[in-house]
Amino acid sequence: MTDAARTTGGPPKKAAYRRSAGSPRGEARRRELLERVTDDLAVNGLVDFSLRRAARAAGTTHKVLLYHFEGADDLLRQAVARLRDRRIGNALAVAAEERGGGTLAERVRAIWPTLMNEERGLRRVLDQAMGLAMYDTERHGELGRGASRQYIPILRSFCPPGWSEARKLQVSEMILATLRGFLLERLISGDTAGVDAGFAALVRALEHEEAAGEPRSP
Template sequence: MARQRDPQRRTELLDAIVAYLAEHGIAQLSLRPLAKALGHSTYVLTHHFAGKDELIDAVLAHLDRRQKERLAALPGPAEAGGGLGDVVRASWAWHMNEDLPMVRLLHEIEGLSAAGRLTGPYVPKMLGDRAGFVAGVLRAHGVPEEAALRKATLLNAAYAGLQIDYLTTGDRERVEAALDELADTADSWTTAP
């Protein structure tokens, strides 16, 4: 008999799991300590997620969805004359001021995947989907179709590199000066209205 999963309960559980992972990391993730920290039995986790791999995939999908919702809520090109640079700066402000633990968690996950210590299809898919999503934002801001995916890949890589630099060095002033240059570069990609 198939498991009945309550989508709302699963979302609430994912929020709690993400908060736990943001504090404890994912490299040494084990279901028993996670369940105990959340005040549940391991059965609750395995009811909603068939195992650790499915749980990690669900966490990544949850984080990705959250990132996309936030990016979609940022000002569009017609709102207050907002350009791509404004989107880059607003996204950075949100990540650094409100979402830094999640940024740290995402980079840990990506690093483990790059090192071959976290397997499964979701991390590469998430990165590819993110590039596609950002390409859509770029197109909405006037970047030509034939350049949007390439520029989205470059923007994502530079932005992630700046995040890692800040997380590693703590040198916010230097990193944000570089971010301003990245935002200016993004503005230069748009076509004049």
């Protein structure tokens, strides 16, 4: 069994601790704990992640974490989602700098260097999360599905406002899958020149897609 398969230490079990009722004070405490665990993941990655390691990082006990979260898997999902929020925030900040909003191709081209050059810890954890989702789909598939739910709305917002919702979704799915493939290819092969060439082809395809306008209904 690989280290990735042992990240949360065995089959998930329902904790027998009372949950936080969602009071303002309890929610503030939950967010504080989540941020500390998220920061630990960004530095140390997912390998050997466990509830006890999370508790040490948060400066508390595993019982306290089980008061606010449903278990190690729930905590892991939420922490990874927070790291994706950081990636999305970085990308949106860059896209917002495009004068006049920019075209779809220009926005995608603007965020690409941010994805390629983002902090190593963030990129490593999100790559590991995708690997874990593929390794154990039944248990950790939500790590992958959650990524799509976070990224697709952002990519749809980049699309021309006159497009139909169906077309925005189709193109956003294409962009997401292609960028994922490029990032994975760079990680596995180290072929930066090949990835750059592929990305240039994606930008040209998006330019053509936008220039084509909205297809007429049959």
